[in-house]
Amino acid sequence: MIIAVAGFVHLLAVVVWVGGMFFAHMALRPSLALLEPPLRLPLMAATLGRFFGWVAAAVAAIVGSGWGLIAGTGGMAAAGLHVHLMTVLGLVMAAVFVFIRVVPYPRLVAAAARQDWPRAAAALATIRRLVALNLALGLVTIGVAVLGRGTT
Numbered sequence: 001m002i003i004a005v006a007g008f009v010h011l012l013a014v015v016v017w018v019g020g021m022f023f024a025h026m027a028l029r030p031s032l033a034l035l036e037p038p039l040r041l042p043l044m045a046a047t048l049g050r051f052f053g054w055v056a057a058a059v060a061a062i063v064g065s066g067w068g069l070i071a072g073t074g075g076m077a078a079a080g081l082h083v084h085l086m087t088v089l090g091l092v093m094a095a096v097f098v099f100i101r102v103v104p105y106p107r108l109v110a111a112a113a114r115q116d117w118p119r120a121a122a123a124l125a126t127i128r129r130l131v132a133l134n135l136a137l138g139l140v141t142i143g144v145a146v147l148g149r150g151t152t
């Protein structure tokens, strides 16, 4: 039962993080090009601020439940190759998220507060590239987790 709950929490948090990145990158970002920088950049700073709070909780839940699943099923030595790969990819994704949250995101907020639109746009462009990277890693990780399950 505890393993089932850990699996549920793991998947729920993956949905929040990867689904949120998919929406932000594929739907919200292209549509916001309709707005001028003084509207678009503060809106993105506020939207990302809210989303990153949820991502921080999702990352903690994914790592915690992931280690719980490993510990409850015989430890790392008994885990398949797909779990080893998922752990590495998940930790890289978490590091990319922490970098976004502590480097370009505060730059976006500070530049938007100063109404320095060129610097705010540059910080947002960095965030966009890193979110695209994490989205790609997230989709690959889901593939590794699900497709690898029957084969490793």
Ligand code: HEM
Pocket (backbone or CB within 6 Å): 010, 011, 014, 018, 062, 063, 065, 066, 067, 069, 070, 083, 086, 087, 088, 089, 090, 091, 093, 137, 138, 139, 141, 142, 145, 146, 149
């Ligand atoms: C420290 C990071 C992570 C650890 C330790 C971890 C660990 C695990 C473990 C042990 C399982 C059960 C595997 C099995 O029953 O064969 C699992 C399932 C899964 N994980 Fe992770 N995981 C991590 C990160 C991630 C990330 C970042 C994603 C996606 C972006 C992800 C997606 C999944 C999915 C979709 C499943 C369900 C697979 C299935 O039931 O077919 N995991 N994870």
